[in-house]
Amino acid sequence: MTATIRDVARHAGVSVATVSRVLTGSRTVSPELVERVNEAARALGYRHNAVARALRRGTTNTVGMIVPEIGNPFFPAIVEAVERHLGGTGRDLFLCDSQQDIAIERQRVLALVGRQVDGLIIVPVSATGSRACLEEVITRTPIVQVDRYVEDFPADWVGVDDELGIGAAVEHVASLGAKRVVFVSATLDSSSAVQRHVGFERAMRKLGLPLDEPQLLGTFRAEWGRVAAIKILTGASLPDAVVCGNDEIAVGVLGEFRRRQVRVPEDVLVTGFDDIRFAALADPPLTTIRQPHEQLAAECIRLLDARMADAGTPMQRIAIAPSLVVRESTGGTS
Amino acid sequence: MTATIRDVARHAGVSVATVSRVLTGSRTVSPELVERVNEAARALGYRHNAVARALRRGTTNTVGMIVPEIGNPFFPAIVEAVERHLGGTGRDLFLCDSQQDIAIERQRVLALVGRQVDGLIIVPVSATGSRACLEEVITRTPIVQVDRYVEDFPADWVGVDDELGIGAAVEHVASLGAKRVVFVSATLDSSSAVQRHVGFERAMRKLGLPLDEPQLLGTFRAEWGRVAAIKILTGASLPDAVVCGNDEIAVGVLGEFRRRQVRVPEDVLVTGFDDIRFAALADPPLTTIRQPHEQLAAECIRLLDARMADAGTPMQRIAIAPSLVVRESTGGTS
DNA sequence: ACGTAAGGGGTAAACGTTTACCCAATCTGC
DNA sequence: GCAGATTGGGTAAACGTTTACCCCTTACGT
Numbered sequence: 064m065t066a067t068i069r070d071v072a073r074h075a076g077v078s079v080a081t082v083s084r085v086l087t088g089s090r091t092v093s094p095e096l097v098e099r100v101n102e103a104a105r106a107l108g109y110r111h112n113a114v115a116r117a118l119r120r121g122t123t124n125t126v127g128m129i130v131p132e133i134g135n136p137f138f139p140a141i142v143e144a145v146e147r148h149l150g151g152t153g154r155d156l157f158l159c160d161s162q163q164d165i166a167i168e169r170q171r172v173l174a175l176v177g178r179q180v181d182g183l184i185i186v187p188v189s190a191t192g193s194r195a196c197l198e199e200v201i202t203r204t205p206i207v208q209v210d211r212y213v214e215d216f217p218a219d220w221v222g223v224d225d226e227l228g229i230g231a232a233v234e235h236v237a238s239l240g241a242k243r244v245v246f247v248s249a250t251l252d253s254s255s256a257v258q259r260h261v262g263f264e265r266a267m268r269k270l271g272l273p274l275d276e277p278q279l280l281g282t283f284r285a286e287w288g289r290v291a292a293i294k295i296l297t298g299a300s301l302p303d304a305v306v307c308g309n310d311e312i313a314v315g316v317l318g319e320f321r322r323r324q325v326r327v328p329e330d331v332l333v334t335g336f337d338d339i340r341f342a343a344l345a346d347p348p349l350t351t352i353r354q355p356h357e358q359l360a361a362e363c364i365r366l367l368d369a370r371m372a373d374a375g376t377p378m379q380r381i382a383i384a385p386s387l388v389v390r391e392s393t394g395g396t397s
Numbered sequence: 398m399t400a401t402i403r404d405v406a407r408h409a410g411v412s413v414a415t416v417s418r419v420l421t422g423s424r425t426v427s428p429e430l431v432e433r434v435n436e437a438a439r440a441l442g443y444r445h446n447a448v449a450r451a452l453r454r455g456t457t458n459t460v461g462m463i464v465p466e467i468g469n470p471f472f473p474a475i476v477e478a479v480e481r482h483l484g485g486t487g488r489d490l491f492l493c494d495s496q497q498d499i500a501i502e503r504q505r506v507l508a509l510v511g512r513q514v515d516g517l518i519i520v521p522v523s524a525t526g527s528r529a530c531l532e533e534v535i536t537r538t539p540i541v542q543v544d545r546y547v548e549d550f551p552a553d554w555v556g557v558d559d560e561l562g563i564g565a566a567v568e569h570v571a572s573l574g575a576k577r578v579v580f581v582s583a584t585l586d587s588s589s590a591v592q593r594h595v596g597f598e599r600a601m602r603k604l605g606l607p608l609d610e611p612q613l614l615g616t617f618r619a620e621w622g623r624v625a626a627i628k629i630l631t632g633a634s635l636p637d638a639v640v641c642g643n644d645e646i647a648v649g650v651l652g653e654f655r656r657r658q659v660r661v662p663e664d665v666l667v668t669g670f671d672d673i674r675f676a677a678l679a680d681p682p683l684t685t686i687r688q689p690h691e692q693l694a695a696e697c698i699r700l701l702d703a704r705m706a707d708a709g710t711p712m713q714r715i716a717i718a719p720s721l722v723v724r725e726s727t728g729g730t731s
Numbered sequence: 732a733c734g735t736a737a738g739g740g741g742t743a744a745a746c747g748t749t750t751a752c753c754c755a756a757t758c759t760g761c
Numbered sequence: 762g763c764a765g766a767t768t769g770g771g772t773a774a775a776c777g778t779t780t781a782c783c784c785c786t787t788a789c790g791t
Contacts, residue, residue: 065537067777078741083779090780091739113511114457115777117448118746125508133492134477134674139467146494150501155508158467158492160480167484174459174489177447178512203399285678318678340468344619344652346680401747412771417749424750425769449747452776 066107075103086111117179125155126367127175128184129168131211131253133160135283135311136339137354138186141209144360145184152364154181161188163282169196176200182207182367190214190254205370209363210354211254217378219366221359223385225255226262228352231387232306232334233266235350239393241303241332244272247279247291247316248308256280259308259336276302283308288315296323301331304393310335310342313349317392321346332393336385347391354385400441409437420445451513459489460701461509462518463502465545465587467494469617469645470673471688472520475543478694479518486698488515497616499523503530510534516541516701524548524588539704543697544688545588546714553700555693555715559589559670560596562686562719566640566668567600569684569721573728575637575666578606581613581625581650582642590614593642593670610636617642622649630657635665638727644669644676644685651679651726667726670719681725688719 068086072079077096084090085100092100103109117123126149130138142158149156157175161168168188173196175183182205187193194213197206201218208220236244246263249256260280267274279294281287288311295302296319307313313335320327327333327347335342338353362381369376389395402420406413411430418424419434426434437443451457460483464472476492483490491509495502502522507530509517516539521527528547531540535552542554570578580597583590594614601608613628615621622645629636630653641647647669654661661667661681669676672687696715703710723729 068779069777079778080742080780081740084740087779093739096740110507110511112452112513112777114448114451114513115746116779117512118446118452118748118776119778119780121746123448123512125512133467133473134470136468136470139473139494142494143468143496146496155505156493158494159490160473160476160492162477162480171489173444174447177444178451178457178459179446179448285674314675314678318680318682321680340619341648341675341678344648344675344679346652346655348652402749403747413748414750414772415770418770421749427769430770446747449776450749452746452778453748453750455776 066104066109067112068109070107071100071103071109074107075099121179122181123179124153125157125178125180126182126184127157127159127180129159129161129171129175130186131161131163131168131188132283133158135309136341137309137311137337140339140356141186141359144356145363147357148360148364163188165189165192165196168193172196172200176204180204182371184209184363184367186210187213187253189252190257192252205367205374207363207366207370209359212380214254219370219379221362221366221379221381221383222255223352223354223359224382225258226265227382228336228354228385229259229262229306229308230266230269231385232336232350232352233263233270233272235387235389236304236306236332236334236393237270237272239304239332242272243276243302244304244306245276245279245295245302246306246308247281247288247295247312249283249287249312250280256283256308263306283311285311285315285318288312288317289319290315292316292319292323296320296325301325304332304334307333307335310337310339310349310351313351313392314341314345317345317347317349327392328394334393338388342388343390345392350390350393350395351388352385353388355383358383400438400443401446402443404441405434405437405443408441409433455513456515457513458487459491459512459514460516460518461491461493461514463493463495463505463509464520465495465497465502465522466617467492469643470675471643471645471671474673474690475520475693478690479697481691482694482698495522497522499526499530502527506530506534510538514538516705518543518697518701520544521547521587523586524591526586539701539708541697541700541704543693548588551712553704553713555696555700555717556589557686557688557693557719558716559592560599561716562670563593563596563640563642564600564603565719565721566670566684566686567597567604567606569723570638570640570666570668570727571604571606573638573666576606577610577636578638578640579610579613579629579636580640580642581615581622581629581646583617583621583646584614590617590642597640617645619645619649619652622646622651623653624649626650626653626657630654630659635659638666638668641667641669644671644673644683647683647685647726648675648679651681651683655680661726662728666728672722676722677724679726684724684727684729685722686719687722689717692717
């Protein structure tokens with residue numbers, strides 16, 4: 064059985080308080096006793112019990128993070144960036160996947176909050192459906208929303224300006240002469256789906272482009288991109304451009320176009336959103352809206368730390384401008 | 398502040414033991430008191446404290462999982478499958494990324510084990526370097542290795558038969574007439590790198606194919622695939638086939654070949670390993686060795702449960718045969 | 732030399748839950 | 762009617778750590 068602080072105390076011939084003081088450095092202890100305690104701990108292979116410490120201190124040195132779809136490379140990229148920013152602060156990141164399901168999301172939230180994570184970073188599954196469980200726990204732990212957010216829910220958020228990003232994609236294809244532009248995205252469940260949709264319609268109106276193409280809203284998955292491409296191809300004629308709500312959809316669209324001998328960008332321009340690492344590797348390499356992972360992660364951790372330091376800190380919403388990355392799928396070079 | 402079991406007891410006019418008995422159903426309590434306790438718990442919004450429960454019970458209802466590179470879609474796919482098998486068992490999965498770094502891996506292992514996860518599922522970073530930290534904790538928690546394993550370390554493992562898999566890829570390209578076959582994989586740090594390398598050489602010898610091509614061993618990353626493709630293209634002449642150690646490398650190779658007008662499969666055959674979801678979406682769609690995620694996950698959870706049930710259970714090594722998926726990159730159809 | 736302050740070590744309570752043990756009431760069998 | 766068994770509720774210890782409080786010793790200033 065693993066040694067406890069009591070065993071170390073007995074071995075060193077001191078009290079458990081002395082052992083605790085030595086090992087945490089919380090108060091001075093005489094050098095002689097420090098030496099004995101350290102030696103005893105070493106000899107017994109003592110490691111403090113994080114569960115007991117959490118109960119006593121009320122903190123765990125962990126941050127929970129929940130993403131809605133871990134198989135979408137965009138979310139692991141955000142997780143990697145968050146880890147880099149959390150690393151060096153002595154805190155551990157515990158990651159959970161909510162599988163695009165608000166019931167599973169609630170389970171994950173309660174699992175993390177119930178284990179007293181010091182903060183929760185969440186990409187909410189649904190702009191409306193995620194509210195109930197987050198309202199339930201926001202008084203118990205600091206929460207920061209990343210990328211997506213819950214509507215009418217007062218919590219910190221950092222993400223890109225989705226409207227601006229999709230607007231940049233529309234302006235880009237319009238600047239290349241595109242008149243008929245089709246939008247392929249996800250149903251309006253999440254805030255990013257909603258905002259990208261709003262951004263698309265606003266940009267089209269601003270540019271005076273027709274909005275009469277059917278809206279192709281499915282999931283943020285490559286499979287849906289393929290299905291959407293088939294729907295586009297069964298239309299009367301090919302649009303000038305396909306603006307996609309994320310890179311996965313775009314990769315699916317590209318693949319299906321390629322399979323059916325539709326040339327990109329010669330026959331139709333295609334754009335994505337996110338700049339996942341396969342965007343550059345797609346064929347042709349995908350023009351996309353890059354989300355600045357490092358900056359999102361840095362702001363996220365900063366918001367969380369501010370919230371942890373002072374629960375009454377005024378709520379912050381940080382929208383970061385994304386950037387257009389022009390690649391071959393709209394005629395750019397590699 | 399959130400209610401504790403003491404508050405509920407006070408509110409219901411019973412003892413904390415009674416409240417605990419009612420809420421856990423651990424012993425009979427009169428219907429009248431059950432009603433009062435449940436009503437009090439509801440009224441106070443009581444949720445049990447998982448930290449206190451963990452300290453008292455010594456279990457946490459959590460499983461920790463560590464993957465070496467969360468940005469590689471293969472690992473999220475495994476995580477998703479493990480979650481599906483764990484779901485419904487009332488246990489939560491806490492995921493950590495070890496960033497291909499054994500020091501970070503050790504931090505993650507200690508973070509999870511220190512918080513008394515009931516079991517640990519790990520894809521070890523290094524066949525040798527990961528041993529020290531796993532030996533340190535294997536007496537404290539059940540461990541199952543997935544995909545990769547640590548050499549000379551007695552712990553349960555489930556993965557595909559890497560030698561068999563790469564051998565199938567070599568046999569496949571050879572059956573299409575390939576004589577000069579180049580192997581692009583990772584340096585021999587992980588067991589999968591080692592086994593795939595061994596499998597490649599063994600298959601080449603078995604088929605009487607020349608092994609004099611330079612070995613291109615870097616990382617399991619698409620970036621390395623691109624670099625390797627450049628190295629191949631600066632050689633005297635193009636090989637007949639490029640067999641890659643994983644899909645990421647293969648996707649990188651495909652991209653660079655495409656960029657330099659090398660036609661796949663016309664000019665050179667390319668294969669991968671893993672069957673990540675971008676393998677089918679690559680251009681051309683990638684011939685690969687499919688790892689059966691669901692089966693790997695199911696066996697993994699079964700091994701963990703067996704280990705949890707009886708720490709003395711004989712160690713098991715389960716190698717599952719992968720399957721060849723022929724796509725356009727070796728002349729197959731979509 | 733004395734009074735006050737500072738340092739440092741030990742005891743025990745606290746964190747929140749679970750459950751062993753004890754005790755009282757009730758039930759059952761003879 | 763009584764003895765023994767059963768049921769069920771309460772108390773308190775346990776889990777492992779931290780730290781408030783207490784007390785003793787030593788040091789310093791007058």
